[in-house]
Amino acid sequence: MRSLGTIFHLGDESGVLRTSIAITMLIAAFGIGFGLLSGSFSILFDGAYSLIDAGMSLLALAVVRLIHSYTHITSATRRLRERFTFGFWHLEPMALGLNGVLLIGVSAYAFFNAVSLILDGGRPLAFDLAILYAVITLSACTIAAALEMRANRRIRSDFIALDARAWIMSASITLALLLAFCIGAAIEGTAYGWVAPYVDPAVLALVCLIIIPLPVRTVKQALADILLVTPPELKAHVDAVAHDAVRTHGFLSFRAYVAKVGRAQQIELYFIVPADGPARRIGEWDALRDEIGNAIGPDNPDRWLTIIFTADLEWAE
Known part of the structure; x- marks a missing residue:
């Protein structure tokens, strides 16, 4: 049985995500409970938001474990590799995109509810x-964000980076709530006391307007990864290397196909060699x-690199 220190170890991706999930679940329960006790819809939203975030972190953790199991061969994961020969990298942008879309959707729903509350008095x-x-x-959000950013x-990790941004977002939301609650408490019982009932829905609406655009960048990048949009910088680098190889080794031309799928780089390089060129041993081609x-x-488990030499251009197109 693993110790808590191993489960919540901040030196690896899974441990960081587990720690984040544990803190998020506590905050979610805390927020929902206090939201019901205090009558604050904004606190209730904060708790529900945290609950969804925890669910997405669990999904992220599952994806991370699948990717890790594929890139580190063991007897237990060999069967997975046989059934999923292209790995699990494609799940990462799907999870990130789903996370972003859900957060946008929940925030939009809360915004319309806040407007409705304002109109109702x-x-x-x-x-x-x-x-x-x-x-x-x-305090909890600030500590969690600092721990994740440091780790x-x-x-x-893209997952941890997104999660750290989510903690910063949560801390910002909570700070806005704190300021609004302090203002509401200060004006309660004064000539401006009539404003107090509007504090909670007004700050919720404002927070939602700030939150809604934040995951858009993540969703956009996730969509690009899912659609296998070619990253310009990576393509330019691969093209430069291929041009040098063509010039150095007397090849005719090349074709490069490049994509980024989550943390993985997928690169296919086809070199068109002269059909009547000098024969080479297999070992020379491998070299x-x-x-x-x-x-x-540098080679790493998250790079899928295929290099092919052919005299037939049709094989490369």
């Missing part, structure tokens, strides 16, 4: 409980592949 709120919730949650300096592969970049 607002909502009374227990500001003391709301302020207590905001202070505790803001991701070494891990460099050429190694040379070109090293020029493209």
Whole structure:
């Protein structure tokens, strides 16, 4: 049985995501409970938002484990490799895209509910409980974001980067809630007390307007990965390496096909060689592949590189 230190180890991607999920679940339960007690729709939304975020983090963790199992061959994962010969990298942009779309959808729904509450005359709120919730949650979100950003300096995971941004987003939301609750508590019982019922839905509407555009970039990148849109920088680099190989080894031309799928790079290079060129041993062709592969970049489990030599252009197109 693994210890808690192993399960929540911040030195690897899975451990960081597990830690994030645990904190998120606690905040979600805390938010939903305090939202019901204080009568705050914005706190209730914050808790529900955290619950969805936890669900997406669980999905991300599952995808990470699948990718890791594919790139690290063991007897337990050999069967998976036989059934999914192209790996699981394609699941990463799907999960990221789904996460972004869900967060946008939930925020849009909450915005319309907030507008409806404002039109209905607002909502009374227990500001003391709301302020207590905001202070505790803001501290938790800030700590979680700092831990993930620090861990991701070494891990460099898109999932952790997205999750860290989500924590920063949550901290910003909670800070806005805290300020609004403090203002509401200050004006309650004064000549401006009539404004107090509008504080909760108004700040919720404002927060939603800020949140809705934030995942758009992630969704856009995920869609590009799903559609196998060619990354310009990677394509330019591969083309430069291929041009050098053509010039150095006397090939006729080349065709390069490049895509980024989540963390993975998929590269196919076809070199058109003269049909009447000098014969080479298989080992020499393999040495050429190694040379070109090293020029493209260091080998790693998340790079799918195919290099083919042919005299028939049709094989390359």
